Amino acid sequence: MFIDMHCHSVSSDDSRATVEQxxxxxxxxxxxGHRVDGIVLTEHRKFDAGHDYSSLASQYGVVVLKGxxxxxxxxHFLVYGVTDRLxxxxxxxxxxxxxxxxxxxxxxxxxIAVPAHxxxxxxxxxxxxxxxPDFSGVEIxxxxxxxxxxxxxxxxxxxxxxRKLLGIGGSDAHFVSAIATCMTEFPRAIHSEGxxxxxxxxxxxxxxxxxxxxxxxPG
Amino acid sequence: xxxxxxDVEMGEELGPLETTATDASVREFCEVWGTGSANRFxxxxxxxxxxxxxxxVPGIMSMALLxxxxxxxxxxxxxxxxxxxxxxxxPHNIPLRIVGVVTDKNQVAGENLVECDVYLExxxxxxxxxxxxxxxxxxxx
Numbered sequence: 001m002f003i004d005m006h007c008h009s010v011s012s013d014d015s016r017a018t019v020e021q022x023x024x025x026x027x028x029x030x031x032x033g034h035r036v037d038g039i040v041l042t043e044h045r046k047f048d049a050g051h052d053y054s055s056l057a058s059q060y061g062v063v064v065l066k067g068x069x070x071x072x073x074x075x076h077f078l079v080y081g082v083t084d085r086l087x088x089x090x091x092x093x094x095x096x097x098x099x100x101x102x103x104x105x106x107x108x109x110x111x112i113a114v115p116a117h118x119x120x121x122x123x124x125x126x127x128x129x130x131x132x133p134d135f136s137g138v139e140i141x142x143x144x145x146x147x148x149x150x151x152x153x154x155x156x157x158x159x160x161x162x163r164k165l166l167g168i169g170g171s172d173a174h175f176v177s178a179i180a181t182c183m184t185e186f187p188r189a190i191h192s193e194g195x196x197x198x199x200x201x202x203x204x205x206x207x208x209x210x211x212x213x214x215x216x217x218p219g
Numbered sequence: 220x221x222x223x224x225x226d227v228e229m230g231e232e233l234g235p236l237e238t239t240a241t242d243a244s245v246r247e248f249c250e251v252w253g254t255g256s257a258n259r260f261x262x263x264x265x266x267x268x269x270x271x272x273x274x275x276v277p278g279i280m281s282m283a284l285l286x287x288x289x290x291x292x293x294x295x296x297x298x299x300x301x302x303x304x305x306x307x308x309x310p311h312n313i314p315l316r317i318v319g320v321v322t323d324k325n326q327v328a329g330e331n332l333v334e335c336d337v338y339l340e341x342x343x344x345x346x347x348x349x350x351x352x353x354x355x356x357x358x359x360x
Binding site: 014016017021024025028031032147149150174175176177178 | 304344
C-alpha cells in the first residue's frame, strides 16, 4: 500500500490545496498508471480533530488519514496516531517545544513522532543531532521529502544510514499537483491512524517516489 | 490562437518559460515599480547589509513572471486570481524556469474556469515560489 505521509491542506496557512482537490489529482495520477492508495494530512502546528473526510475518501477511493507537523526547537516533527491524551499532554502550537519530550509523550500515548525533512539545510534534525540531547527514541526519519532542495534528501538518508534509522517518504505537498510525489510503501493494508502507527512500529516499510509505482512503465 | 476551455485537460502542462532576472532587468522593473533607489532588490551591497547573500528579486516581480506564463498560455482568456506562497528568496542572475499544470476545470456562473498550479524554479528544479491561479477561458461556439 502506497501512502503519502506528509501533506498540507488549506487548513495550514501556507497551503493552497483543498483535500478534495488532492483526491481529484490522485485520479489523474492513477490514469497515468501510478498507484496512490492514501494520504496523511499533517497540518502545521495543529491537529484537525473536527474534520471528517470519510465521505470524500469513499467517493474518490483514497484512504485519508490525519496527523500533524509540529515545530520544535530541533526541527519539524511529523506525528502519527494523535490521540486525545497526546493533545492534552502537548501544546501543538508551541513552536519551541522539546522534541525529546514530544517523542517520549507520543510513544506513551500510542502515537509516534518522526523528524520531517531531517536533511534540510539550517533547520533540519541533522543540524541538532550532534551535541544535542539524547535522541535515541527516534527510530524513523522522513528522508524522502518532496519539498526538499537538491542535496537535502541525500543528507537525510546519510543520517539514517549512519544511525541505522528507518526511512519514510512524503510529498510535503502544499499545492495540488505536488501530492504523492513521494510516498511510503507498507506491506499491509492501512485504513486507520491506529493501523498506520502499528505499521510504523512494525518497521516494515520503505520510502518510494511516485515514478516507482508506475505499473505501465516499460521493463 | 485562442486557448479554448473545451480543449484543456487536467494534467496539461504550461511552459516552461525560461528566463534570468539579471541585475539590469530587476533594476528596470524597480524603476517602473517606483523603488529604483539602492535597496535589497537593486544593490548587492545594500542586500548584504541586511544579512542577505546578495540582491534578491522582488516578490511582485516573481508574481509578474508567473503571470507572464499564464497570460501567454491563456491566449484569449484572462487571469482571475493568482495566490502565491514565497518559499525561498530568488537571487539575481541565475537561470529560472516558470512552469505550471492544470489541476481542475469548472463552469461556474457562466464562466469557464481553469485552475492551475504555477511554480518558479531554479534551473535544477528547486521550487522557490509556488502559486495557485484561476483563469477564465473562452468556449468554442
